[in-house]
Amino acid sequence: MVNRELIEVFSEIAREKNVERSELGTIIEELFLHLVERERGDASNCSVIVNLDKGEFEIYVEKTIVGDIEDPVMEITLDEISNLDPELAEEMEIGESYIEIIDPSIFGRRMIHLAKQFFAQKLQDVEKKYIYEDYANRVGEIIIGTVHQVQRDNTFVNIEHAELRMPRNEQIKTERYRRGDAIRAVIKSVEITSRGPDILISRSDNHFLFKLFEMEVPEIEDGVIEIRAIARHPGERAKIIVQSHDRRIDPVGACVGMRGSRIQAIVRELNNEKIDIINYSEKSEILVSRALSPAKPLDLYIDDDRKYCIAIFDDDELEFAIGRGGVNINLAANVTEYRIDAFGKNEYERKNVEQGKLLADMPSMPARAVKPLAESGITTVSELLNSDEEKLLEIKGIAATTLEKIYDAVQSFVEENQKEIVEEDEPEKSDSEEYENLSEGIESKANDSLSTDTDADKLEKVES
Numbered sequence: 001m002v003n004r005e006l007i008e009v010f011s012e013i014a015r016e017k018n019v020e021r022s023e024l025g026t027i028i029e030e031l032f033l034h035l036v037e038r039e040r041g042d043a044s045n046c047s048v049i050v051n052l053d054k055g056e057f058e059i060y061v062e063k064t065i066v067g068d069i070e071d072p073v074m075e076i077t078l079d080e081i082s083n084l085d086p087e088l089a090e091e092m093e094i095g096e097s098y099i100e101i102i103d104p105s106i107f108g109r110r111m112i113h114l115a116k117q118f119f120a121q122k123l124q125d126v127e128k129k130y131i132y133e134d135y136a137n138r139v140g141e142i143i144i145g146t147v148h149q150v151q152r153d154n155t156f157v158n159i160e161h162a163e164l165r166m167p168r169n170e171q172i173k174t175e176r177y178r179r180g181d182a183i184r185a186v187i188k189s190v191e192i193t194s195r196g197p198d199i200l201i202s203r204s205d206n207h208f209l210f211k212l213f214e215m216e217v218p219e220i221e222d223g224v225i226e227i228r229a230i231a232r233h234p235g236e237r238a239k240i241i242v243q244s245h246d247r248r249i250d251p252v253g254a255c256v257g258m259r260g261s262r263i264q265a266i267v268r269e270l271n272n273e274k275i276d277i278i279n280y281s282e283k284s285e286i287l288v289s290r291a292l293s294p295a296k297p298l299d300l301y302i303d304d305d306r307k308y309c310i311a312i313f314d315d316d317e318l319e320f321a322i323g324r325g326g327v328n329i330n331l332a333a334n335v336t337e338y339r340i341d342a343f344g345k346n347e348y349e350r351k352n353v354e355q356g357k358l359l360a361d362m363p364s365m366p367a368r369a370v371k372p373l374a375e376s377g378i379t380t381v382s383e384l385l386n387s388d389e390e391k392l393l394e395i396k397g398i399a400a401t402t403l404e405k406i407y408d409a410v411q412s413f414v415e416e417n418q419k420e421i422v423e424e425d426e427p428e429k430s431d432s433e434e435y436e437n438l439s440e441g442i443e444s445k446a447n448d449s450l451s452t453d454t455d456a457d458k459l460e461k462v463e464s
Contacts, residue, residue, distance in 0.1 A: 011052065019126050025050045027122045032059050034118050036102065040073050046102075059102040065094050076100065131162045132197035136190045142211045143201065147181040157183055157201065170202035174235035175271050184269065186211055203270075204234035212269060213240070216262045217255050225251045228280050231334035233327045235273050239291060239335040243280035252277045278335070284309075288340065291332040295321030298345060308339050315344035359384060364409040372397035373406075381410055 011024065019027075029048040036059065037043035050057040063076040076098055082089040084100075092098065145157035145164060155177050157164045166185060177183065185201035186208040192198075202208055209230055219225040220242075228241040244251040255277050256263045267275060276294070281287045285300050288309050299312040311329075313321045321342050322329045333340045343351070358379055360370045372395050378384055384392075384406070392398055398406075 019123060021052055023126050025052055027119065027126065028057060030122060031118055032057070032104070035114070038114065042073050045074055059104065061100045061102055063098050063100055065092060065096050065098055067094055127161060128196040132190060132192055135162065135187060135197065135199050139187050139190060140207060140211070142184060142186050142208070142215070144182060144184050147177045147179055147183055150177050150179065157185070162199065164199040164201045166201045166203070170200070170204050172203050172235040172271055172273070175203070204232070206230040206232055209238055209240065209266070209270070212266045213255065216257070216265050219249060219254045224249060225254055229335045229337070231331045233331060235271055237274045237276070237323070237327050237331060239276045239278060239331045241278045241280050241287070241291070241335055252279050284338070288332070288336050288338055291336045292321060292329070295328065297321070302338070307337060309341070311340055311342045312345055312348050313342060315346050318342060318344040362409050362413050364412050366402055366405050366409070369398060369402050369406055381413070384410065
C-alpha cells in the first residue's frame with residue numbers, strides 16, 4: 001500500500017512537469033538505488049523494478065552466502081536466511097546467491113527529505129533535456145514569449161517552462177522592454193550548458209526579417225517569390241532583394257500588399273524600421289541602382305570581376321545617397337555584395353583631373369625622378385599612387401628619400417587644389433573632407449588610392 005501511494009505521488013509530480021512515464025520509471029529506479037547507496041554505502045548489487053501500471057516497485061539485493069561475514073553489504077549467512085525464510089535456507093548452500101527484498105520503510109524519515117531533493121533534481125534534469133530537444137529542432141522559427149527579466153546585457157523571455165535569452169546585440173537598439181511585455185523573436189541558436197539549455201533569440205538578425213516576410217507574404221512561403229538577400233541596420237533601415245519565379249506576379253507589389261498592408265505589419269513589428277524592397281535583376285548596374293534607392297545615381301562605373309562600383313550623384317543628393325552615418329550606401333553594398341563608393345558629380349570630375357595630373361608638370365616634383373618613373377610607365381598621379389612602394393624603390397634612381405620627396409610633391413599639389421574649393425554648402429564641405437582624406441592617404445602611402453580610369457573594364461581601386 002505504501003509503495004502504491006509513493007508511486008501515485010511521484011506520478012502526480014511528473015504529470016505537473018510533463019515528464020513521460022518511461023522517464024518517471026527510470027527516475028524512481030535511480031532514486032531508490034541512490035537511497036540504498038546512502039544507507040549501505042554500496043548499491044552495485046541492488047536492482048529496482050518499477051511497475052507504474054500497478055503502482056508497485058520492489059528493491060532487490062543480491063548477496064553471496066558465506067560461513068563468516070566480512071562484508072555485510074555483499075554477504076549473508078545461512079542463519080540469517082533461516083530467520084527470514086527457514087524453508088528456503090534448507091535448500092541453499094554456501095557459495096550460492098541469495099536475493100533479499102528490501103522494505104522501503106527501512107530508509108526512515110531522515111531519508112525522505114533526501115529523496116525529495118533527488119527526485120526534484122532528476123525531474124529538473126529531464127525537463128531541461130526536453131526543453132533542449134524541443135528548441136534545438138526549432139532553430140530559425142519565430143516564437144512569441146513574455147519578457148520575464150530585463151538586465152543590462154540580456155533580456156530574458158519565458159515561454160511556459162522555458163527561459164530564452166536575448167543579448168543586447170540581438171535587440172533592436174531603439175526598443176525598450178518591460179517585464180510582462182509580449183515579444184516576438186527568432187530562435188537563433190540552442191546550446192546545452194551546465195546550467196541547462198541556453199536558448200538564444202534575436203530581433204536584429206536578418207533571418208528574423210526573412211521569417212516576418214514569410215509570415216506576411218504567402219507567395220514567399222509558397223516559393224513563388226524568393227528572397228535573394230537581406231541587409232539590415234536594425235531599427236533604422238533594411239534592404240531586401242526579392243525575385244519572382246512567376247512573370248505574372250510583381251514581387252515588390254506582393255511584398256507591399258494592398259495599400260501597403262503587408263509591409264506596414266512588418267514595419268510596425270520592427271519599431272518603424274524603414275524597409276526598401278528591391279526587385280532582383282541579373283544586370284548588376286540595374287540591381288545596384290535599385291539598391292541605392294531612394295537616391296538615384298547619375299552614372300555607375302562597375303567592375304563585376306572585383307565586385308566594385310563607383311556611383312556618381314548630383315552634389316546636392318550625395319549626402320542623401322550616403323545616408324545618415326553611411327547607412328544607405330552600406331546597406332546597398334551589403335545587400336548587393338558590391339563595394340560601392342559614392343561621389344558628387346563635381347567632386348568626381350575634380351578627382352579625375354587631379355589623378356590625371358602629369359608628375360612632370362608639378363612644380364615641386366624632383367626633376368631627377370621624372371625620367372626613371374616615366375621609363376617604368378609611371379607618368380601621372382594615379383599611376384604613382386596605384387604602384388606598390390616596394391616596386392617603386394626597385395626603380396633605378398629612386399631611393400627612399402627621393403620617394404618621400406615625390407609623395408610630398410603630390411601632397412602639396414592636392415593641398416593647393418583644396419584651397420581652390422569654395423565651400424558654398426554642406427555637400428561641398430563633404431567634398432573638402434574627401435580631399436583631406438586623400439591628402440592623408442598620400443602622406444601614409446596607403447593602398448586606398450583613386451583611379452583615373454572611369455572605364456568599367458579598367459577601373460582601379462577608388463575610395464570614397
